[in-house]
Amino acid sequence: MNALGKALLGFWGSSIGKKLIVAVTGVMLVGFLIAHMVGNLLIFQGRESLNDYGYFLHHFLHGWGIWIFRLGLLGAFALHLVATIALVRENRAARNTRYAYDATVQAPRSSRMMIWSGLTVLGFVIFHLLHFTVRIDPDLAKMKDPMDPSRHDVYGMVIAGFQSPIVVLFYIVAVSFFCTHLNHGISSLFQTLGLRSEKTRWVTGKIGIAVTLILWLGFISIPFLTSVNLLKDEGVPEKSAAHGSAVETISES
């Protein structure tokens, strides 16, 4: 193996190398979340804005764009997962005996359940992808934009997708748990990337809380406002049972 290959293998084999991989992929994933939230908030501008955005995502770079983006995201997600699982295994091995009197001086609870909050995120992401990306529910999959039946009705799908209180509750609980992961993760980024110092120490934790809070409010607002009927699909008169037929008539016409 050449020197570069050896160096890369050594980097992966080292504790700090894996931590850096977790931090850099974490930055990418947080960047994605911010973009995703901003895109989601277009729902408050109405059907046209959100559906335009959905159409753009699926068609930029002749449809290749979204796949390049998805592969990059999948790669970051996989690396983040594999490196953290390797780190957790090393950490458990390093502290192989427990204290009979186990005390914690200052570590916040969220920082101590990162692996569990992270694995919950994995479960949530799988559900969320099946719900709104793969769209295993045929009623959601076949919705067409009433103004342009050639394209998918993202707006109607989101509102129809949040009609079940159980689904809404699941999203709110899962996103909240996700945010405990983000709170510790975002403030930790600065430490692992070597950006924490006497000058920046006061602000790194605050950035973690602020970004997490903004993401939490942005993501939660849509299922919450839909569930209390403040955000509704006025373009389709009858929801749930009726939306399928309403859409079909439009798309067939």
Add this chain to the structure above:
Amino acid sequence: MNLTLKVWRQAHATDTGSIQTYDAKDIPEEASFLEMLDIVNERIITDGGDPIHFDHDCREGVCGMCSLTINGVPHSKEKGITTCQVHMRKFRDGDTLWIEPFRARAFPIVKDLMVDRTAFDRIVAAGGYIDVRTGSAPDANSVPIPKQNADASFDAAACIGCGACVASCKNASAMLFVGAKATHLNLLPQGAPEKDKRTLALVRQMDAEGFGNCTNQYECEAVCPAEISADVIAKLNRDYSAAAAREAVAD
């Protein structure tokens, strides 16, 4: 004052060990924590038992030899002091105290509360030094050092290598110790030429000893008797990334 002690007793390195209960009666509140253990040990010896073994040396808070955890916290929950500097007046009459050794795979138990901390010596031997003779203390200002570097290096050099950082860390990580050693030498003009080599060697030895990885909970910083800031860990991360990158691509 009267106390109940729950003490980890382990006859030798491969013994399973267990918590044993001792009554510590009539302890003067001006006694130090280690003197309290001395008193208990004298009574155990008088009764023909095996005294509780624990590490200690200077008993002045500077050597870094005393260890053990008091109610799960290395050197007790008092800030910025070692076990030998904890006095019994910090506890209340009737308290139950749990006394255990530092727990980490890299710090195997020798007996009772004594642990083998030579992993730290091997880390220092891997890179915690300057290769050339730097001579005796130079004349003031003959080697210019920026004030903030001198201060940060001096703060890091306060580390006494006791291992409380490892003991308190949920992952038994030694990054506060290694960060302190790297920061101490990397910031000084005498240490700067070997910065990359030192940082890589320290981190590699740290990993080889079986310490865990930092998860940024800063338990180490909270218990450190020398009050070393976890900023040294951020600096270690930064120095290591730069050193690893230069090693991969530079001559």
